[in-house]
Amino acid sequence: MRHSPDLKHDMLKSIIIILDLLDEIGRTPPAGVELVPTLTKTMARSVVLSSNSSLLPREAHEAREETPRASGGGAPEQADERVGGDTGEEEEEPMEVEDGEDSDVDEDDNEMSMDEMSGEAPIVNTVSPAAPSPKPVAPKPFEYGPGMMCEDGNGKKILPIGDYMLLIARVVETMMTQSPSQRFTDEFIQSGGMQKIMKLCHLPCITNESTHSTYITTIANIVKHIVDFCHVIDSKIFFHFCDIFNQGEEIGLSEYGTQGKTGEFPLIWLRDTSPDPKTYTISPAMTARNLKMKEFDVEQKSKKIWIDEQSDSLKVEWECGLLSSFPSKWLQIRNPSDQEARKRRRKVYLFPEDTWGNEEIEKRLKRFSYEEFMNNDRVMHDFLEAVCIDGIAVLKGAEKGKKGAVEAIGKRIGMIKRTHFGTVFEVSLKADASNMAYASNSELPFHTDFPSLSHPPQLQMLHMLRSAEEGGNSLFVDGFHVAEQLRKENPKVFRILTTHSMEYIEEGYDVHDIDGKTIRFDYDMCARHKVIRLNDEGVVNKIQFGNAMRSWFYDCEPSKVQDVYRAMKTFTDHCYQPRNMLKFRLEDGDTVLWANQRLLHTRDAFKNAPGESRTLTGCYFDWDIVKSRVRHLRDKLSLEQNQPSA
Numbered sequence: 001m002r003h004s005p006d007l008k009h010d011m012l013k014s015i016i017i018i019l020d021l022l023d024e025i026g027r028t029p030p031a032g033v034e035l036v037p038t039l040t041k042t043m044a045r046s047v048v049l050s051s052n053s054s055l056l057p058r059e060a061h062e063a064r065e066e067t068p069r070a071s072g073g074g075a076p077e078q079a080d081e082r083v084g085g086d087t088g089e090e091e092e093e094p095m096e097v098e099d100g101e102d103s104d105v106d107e108d109d110n111e112m113s114m115d116e117m118s119g120e121a122p123i124v125n126t127v128s129p130a131a132p133s134p135k136p137v138a139p140k141p142f143e144y145g146p147g148m149m150c151e152d153g154n155g156k157k158i159l160p161i162g163d164y165m166l167l168i169a170r171v172v173e174t175m176m177t178q179s180p181s182q183r184f185t186d187e188f189i190q191s192g193g194m195q196k197i198m199k200l201c202h203l204p205c206i207t208n209e210s211t212h213s214t215y216i217t218t219i220a221n222i223v224k225h226i227v228d229f230c231h232v233i234d235s236k237i238f239f240h241f242c243d244i245f246n247q248g249e250e251i252g253l254s255e256y257g258t259q260g261k262t263g264e265f266p267l268i269w270l271r272d273t274s275p276d277p278k279t280y281t282i283s284p285a286m287t288a289r290n291l292k293m294k295e296f297d298v299e300q301k302s303k304k305i306w307i308d309e310q311s312d313s314l315k316v317e318w319e320c321g322l323l324s325s326f327p328s329k330w331l332q333i334r335n336p337s338d339q340e341a342r343k344r345r346r347k348v349y350l351f352p353e354d355t356w357g358n359e360e361i362e363k364r365l366k367r368f369s370y371e372e373f374m375n376n377d378r379v380m381h382d383f384l385e386a387v388c389i390d391g392i393a394v395l396k397g398a399e400k401g402k403k404g405a406v407e408a409i410g411k412r413i414g415m416i417k418r419t420h421f422g423t424v425f426e427v428s429l430k431a432d433a434s435n436m437a438y439a440s441n442s443e444l445p446f447h448t449d450f451p452s453l454s455h456p457p458q459l460q461m462l463h464m465l466r467s468a469e470e471g472g473n474s475l476f477v478d479g480f481h482v483a484e485q486l487r488k489e490n491p492k493v494f495r496i497l498t499t500h501s502m503e504y505i506e507e508g509y510d511v512h513d514i515d516g517k518t519i520r521f522d523y524d525m526c527a528r529h530k531v532i533r534l535n536d537e538g539v540v541n542k543i544q545f546g547n548a549m550r551s552w553f554y555d556c557e558p559s560k561v562q563d564v565y566r567a568m569k570t571f572t573d574h575c576y577q578p579r580n581m582l583k584f585r586l587e588d589g590d591t592v593l594w595a596n597q598r599l600l601h602t603r604d605a606f607k608n609a610p611g612e613s614r615t616l617t618g619c620y621f622d623w624d625i626v627k628s629r630v631r632h633l634r635d636k637l638s639l640e641q642n643q644p645s646a
């Protein structure tokens with residue numbers, strides 16, 4: 001579809017053609033065809049069109065052969081609502097509301113006829129006496145356009161062009177899908193009307209051989225293209241206000257857009273989040289609220305609330321004299337009554353985890369070029385995002401055998417977390433080992449690092465300097481995935497592991513080279529953790545387990561100790577099930593970063609080549625640093641996942 005200024009005019013012509021065709025269908029329905037021309041006011045939302053509107057080319061048609069309407073704006077005569085003017089007593093069923101539509105209208109709500117939808121004055125059944133004729137009101141010119149607010153002759157707010165097109169599409173689609181006549185569809189296509197619309201919308205024309213379903217799909221695609229383009233040429237269509245329907249402690253806004261939602265915004269929340277210099281300090285170096293809670297009047301009220309259509313914003317004048325302006329886009333993103341907006345905030349800003357078993361992770365484990373990571377911000381973002389979602393990702397292709405890769409990656413990401421093993425550590429066999437990984441080339445058990453710390457590092461990174469001649473493969477298991485398996489398959493074990501805290505101890509010393517000096521650091525670490533930790537909503541959010549550091553102490557009655565051991569064994573057995581494990585080999589120059597409080601890791605036994613030793617370097621990070629970097633990159637690169645901080 002072309003993007004040109006005259007497309008607005010083409011869109012208008014497309015709507016006129018569709019309305020003309022609908023009018024013709026309603027006037028002369030084929031014999032034997034039962035049309036369903038009504039739809040509820042819920043679906044129609046608040047579409048109101050003036051019968052004097054210049055948008056609707058009714059003057060191009062002959063007068064409808066039906067009972068004349070009362071002139072001068074008087075009450076309409078009695079007539080059947082069914083398009084075509086048949087007089088029958090059988091009532092038509094209202095069209096069912098699709099999933100996702102608003103349901104705040106009673107089931108017996110009045111229906112809106114095709115005449116109302118197409119702009120004609122409504123014809124309704126009535127048994128009440130005719131009301132006195134109101135004083136005629138001079139009609140206002142009808143304005144149209146994406147993102148514009150329109151009024152009819154009585155000053156009634158109406159929906160702009162994009163949303164009206166969606167409603168027209170629903171009517172056409174309903175009539176076609178519920179019509180039993182294939183001939184009717186064929187004749188409609190052959191009349192050439194659809195080709196006109198296709199040409200105006202710059203879409204491929206359907207042929208006379210097109211099927212009934214193709215026609216229905218095409219009409220929907222026409223509207224989608226037009227409305228999508230409305231979004232391109234005027235972003236206001238996403239969140240343009242129709243009315244303020246409440247001004248109590250919450251401001252209620254009705255709006256139009258692709259989903260036609262409403263918004264409820266607490267008045268005190270609007271004052272607290274007002275995007276103005278008196279409320280917020282926003283600069284490249286800092287974003288902070290200036291309001292002091294001890295001075296903040298949480299009962300303050302507004303003096304005036306209105307919608308400024310020129311700036312497409314909500315304006316609030318407060319009792320203190322401050323004037324706040326809330327752009328529609330600003331409110332759309334932050335709408336506290338929109339469940340989807342709240343969900344996006346939780347999952348996009350705070351990051352979702354996508355748990356996995358062997359089958360899933362074998363297909364989607366992300367691997368990136370080390371050089372591209374170091375030089376391309378988008379690659380760095382994608383790598384770190386993969387770690388946030390999958391809990392693991394790999395960098396490949398650093399210079400083999402060269403030290404310094406861990407420091408370089410750490411500097412690129414942010415601050416490395418220092419532990420009692422130092423900032424950057426080396427893993428290789430040592431005679432005086434301070435860790436099980438240094439003590440033997442035999443297989444290690446699945447574990448998370450540092451269960452002996454009250455606040456263990458949340459991520460770990462290892463870089464392969466020199467791989468083993470044989471073996472030494474890396475193994476990972478998603479502890480969140482295993483926990484959910486236990487929740488379903490063995491609730492008793494799940495309950496024990498989520499309620500009983502295990503004690504871990506780590507005693508010893510490590511030697512560090514600091515500023516050219518060898519320094520020995522002695523430690524005696526002790527902490528308690530549940531193997532599976534849940535958040536307030538019952539969702540697994542931390543795994544902590546290390547059999548090598550598990551203490552002798554069990555803070556429970558002796559009669560329950562056996563069950564604790566059974567639970568630990570069951571958890572471990574699940575970790576080693578092939579359906580749960582990821583296994584791969586780190587080659588020289590490869591780096592792996594993973595979530596230490598989600599994934600358990602180990603390596604299998606290995607054999608070194610003569611005169612060589614399997615050697616890795618590594619470090620730790622916390623999520624705060626990693627996720628901060630991701631958010632910064634999303635803002636810097638203007639990625640769609642970016643969300644505002646204030």
